[in-house]
Amino acid sequence: MIYWLAALTLLILAITSIMYSLGFNNVASTTHRLTASVQVSSRQKLKRASEAPIFEWLQKHGFSSSPSKNILLLGLLIAIDTGVYYLLGGLAALMAWGALIAVSFSIAHWRRANIRLKITQQLPSFIDQVNRRIKVGMSIHQAVEQSSSATASPLKHVLERVNQRRGIGIELQDAFYKEGTLTGVHSFRLLGSIFSINTRYGGSISDSLHSLVQLLRQQDLSRRELKSITGETRITAWVIGAAPVLVGAYMMAQSPELIIDMWYSEKGRYALLLGAGMQTCGVLIIWRMFRTL
Numbered sequence: 001m002i003y004w005l006a007a008l009t010l011l012i013l014a015i016t017s018i019m020y021s022l023g024f025n026n027v028a029s030t031t032h033r034l035t036a037s038v039q040v041s042s043r044q045k046l047k048r049a050s051e052a053p054i055f056e057w058l059q060k061h062g063f064s065s066s067p068s069k070n071i072l073l074l075g076l077l078i079a080i081d082t083g084v085y086y087l088l089g090g091l092a093a094l095m096a097w098g099a100l101i102a103v104s105f106s107i108a109h110w111r112r113a114n115i116r117l118k119i120t121q122q123l124p125s126f127i128d129q130v131n132r133r134i135k136v137g138m139s140i141h142q143a144v145e146q147s148s149s150a151t152a153s154p155l156k157h158v159l160e161r162v163n164q165r166r167g168i169g170i171e172l173q174d175a176f177y178k179e180g181t182l183t184g185v186h187s188f189r190l191l192g193s194i195f196s197i198n199t200r201y202g203g204s205i206s207d208s209l210h211s212l213v214q215l216l217r218q219q220d221l222s223r224r225e226l227k228s229i230t231g232e233t234r235i236t237a238w239v240i241g242a243a244p245v246l247v248g249a250y251m252m253a254q255s256p257e258l259i260i261d262m263w264y265s266e267k268g269r270y271a272l273l274l275g276a277g278m279q280t281c282g283v284l285i286i287w288r289m290f291r292t293l
Contacts, residue, residue: 059182061105062112065157077104115154116184122155123187124216131209140195140205141172158183173199187216237286244279 059065063073077100085093126147133143148159158179165175173192180188190212198205252259262268 056182060184062108062110062115073104077101112184119155119158119183119185120187120216121220122151123185123191124213124220126151126155126159127191127209127213127216131206131213134209135206140198141166144172158188171196171199187212237289241283241286244275 055065055067055070058070063070077097080100081093081097084096088096129147129150130140130143133146134140138146144159145163148156148163151159162172162175162179165178166172170178173196176188176192176195180186180192194205194208194212197208248259259272262272
């Protein structure tokens, strides 16, 4: 089983590498006729990454935007699962593979949520800087570019990708739409809509940017207040969710014969599976409650 799994993974990596190299070659032939050779390499890297759907899909789910890091993580998971196969057998390796994938995606979603929160907190200051530069006579593109250089991570990395997309001919509003999809920050879509309206109909966008800054700061303040109000509820939910797991671990450590006898009896096995299923459903319900706060 593990050999088939490893072969399938290597096949996926091979197909990804072919797509990766084809995207690189296509962009190299196109940009060489349009720009100087000094600018080609940076544009190729961005276009190559944007033409690899698997890396874009991984980034949407919280994994790194670097293809090498994602491939390294996949290799580490395969190595761990191979070790489990040689130590415990094929069934254990299959179960371990599912657990590793679930843990990896859980950590990636947690990472994506933290990055999204930091970006949301940094965004009002960035938009305010853009608005000030526009008021002193800069164009929108110049204001965004100069404001991005004075911004800290992780928002700075997002703005660098926006500026790179602008460099290859993508409109500013489309670049922000793209980042809104990748990062899950819906405020980028609002910002892109403001730039799109200004591009189509003209006029001053200072009032719109100022209103967006006020909206984002009010949302951040409301989120902080809600988090402080629901702090006791969160602690209670953690205790309720962790108590059955801790009790089961204690019983397994003190009297493993009881759990083993239950597993080998028909009714006991049903009881254990029912308890595990109810615990899983409870964790999912609590997790959904956390996401709404």
